[in-house]
Amino acid sequence: MTRTRLPTEAFLITFDTGDGSAFRRPRGSDGYPPYDIERLAPQKGAERLRVTLAVAGFDENELDVSVEANQLIIRGKQVEREEVDYLFRGIASRQFQRIFAIEDGMEVTGASLRNGLLSIEIERHDPVHLVRKINISIAE
Numbered sequence: 001m002t003r004t005r006l007p008t009e010a011f012l013i014t015f016d017t018g019d020g021s022a023f024r025r026p027r028g029s030d031g032y033p034p035y036d037i038e039r040l041a042p043q044k045g046a047e048r049l050r051v052t053l054a055v056a057g058f059d060e061n062e063l064d065v066s067v068e069a070n071q072l073i074i075r076g077k078q079v080e081r082e083e084v085d086y087l088f089r090g091i092a093s094r095q096f097q098r099i100f101a102i103e104d105g106m107e108v109t110g111a112s113l114r115n116g117l118l119s120i121e122i123e124r125h126d127p128v129h130l131v132r133k134i135n136i137s138i139a140e
Helices: none
Strands: 011-013 035-043 046-054 063-067 071-076 096-102 104-115 117-125
Touching: 063 104, 063 117, 071 117
Parallel strands: 011 096
Antiparallel strands: 035 046, 046 117, 063 071, 071 096, 104 117
C-alpha cells in the first residue's frame, strides 16, 4: 500500500537554540523518514549543521534535494521494481517529502548518500557588514 499524502508543514532549522524552538515538529507529521540534525564544528568562520535522513532502499536518482524560498525540500519516490515475492516486507517503500524552513544566510553546501543515510550539509557564514556609499543627485 502506497501513501500519497505529502506533508506541507515545514520544520524550522536555525542555529539559535536559546528558547528551545529551533527544531519544531509540526502537528500531524507521520515521522517518515526519520531524521537527525546535528551541529558540526565550525569551519573557516562558518557555523555548520548536518541533516541526516534514513532513506533505506532509495537510490540517489530516486531522491531530490532542493532549496526554494528559504526552504530545504527533500523528496523521495522509489521506482517500481520487478515483482518480488516477499515473505515479509518491513522496509518502507513509499514516497515522501520533508520540508525544513531555513534562516536567511543559511546555505546548503552539499548532499551525500551512504549506507542508506542521506546527509545534507548546511552552513551559515558570519554576516558580512557591507558599507555602501550612496551618491546624492541634485534635482534640476
